[in-house]
Amino acid sequence: ELKVEQNPLFLSMQEGKNYTIYCNYSTTSDRLYWYRQDPGKSLESLFVLLSNGAVKQEGRLMASLDTKARLSTLHITAAVHDLSATYFCAVEETNAGKSTFGDGTTLTVKP
Amino acid sequence: ETGVTQTPRHLVMGMTNKKSLKCEQHLGHNAMYWYKQSAKKPLELMFVYNFKEQTENNSVPSRFSPECPNSSHLFLHLHTLQPEDSALYLCASSQVPRQGNQPQHFGDGTRLSIL
Numbered sequence: 571e572l573k574v575e576q577n578p579l580f581l582s583m584q585e586g587k588n589y590t591i592y593c594n595y596s597t598t599s600d601r602l603y604w605y606r607q608d609p610g611k612s613l614e615s616l617f618v619l620l621s622n623g624a625v626k627q628e629g630r631l632m633a634s635l636d637t638k639a640r641l642s643t644l645h646i647t648a649a650v651h652d653l654s655a656t657y658f659c660a661v662e663e664t665n666a667g668k669s670t671f672g673d674g675t676t677l678t679v680k681p
Numbered sequence: 682e683t684g685v686t687q688t689p690r691h692l693v694m695g696m697t698n699k700k701s702l703k704c705e706q707h708l709g710h711n712a713m714y715w716y717k718q719s720a721k722k723p724l725e726l727m728f729v730y731n732f733k734e735q736t737e738n739n740s741v742p743s744r745f746s747p748e749c750p751n752s753s754h755l756f757l758h759l760h761t762l763q764p765e766d767s768a769l770y771l772c773a774s775s776q777v778p779r780q781g782n783q784p785q786h787f788g789d790g791t792r793l794s795i796l
Contacts (some may be wrong), residue, residue, distance in 0.1 A: 658724065660724075
């Protein structure tokens, strides 16, 4: 059974600071997703990571994937209040066609 | 606008009621999913439909009954639910097999409260 662990589960940071969210998973995977969810809203796709060493950046967020370590990171640079949300990683087992989600990291950015 | 529409957005029902949740996708996808999102629990996959055929049922109690009449529509029929079934129910769609950078697209969810 695929297990996906995110940490931290809760993160409170000051505006302007940097931080990293970690996503570990237990079996081989060929796809990893990062989603954002605002309170009362749907999940919004942020990144799709397909291969070892993949790195994607959008604004202040950068995601990377190390398939050998079974680890993905979501790095936040110079946080701003608008980034406050819950971030989920989701891992798709090779050839399984379905994703297993982590517990989510609730990020609060304070002025 | 995600291309996945869920109705109703909110639903309050008694334990003996029967109701249905509806999901419609306008993205031309061929797979649809139901997820349950409870407070303090991770997102739980309930059902998967590929090309209208159910390919996954994650040990979901029979009081939840899915229906997928075509690749664009997905229903979740509810009857004799329990208070612990109160949650946000999310529908998603995708193309399978996956190609390139294609994630699942999620609807806004139905917030279900069981009295």
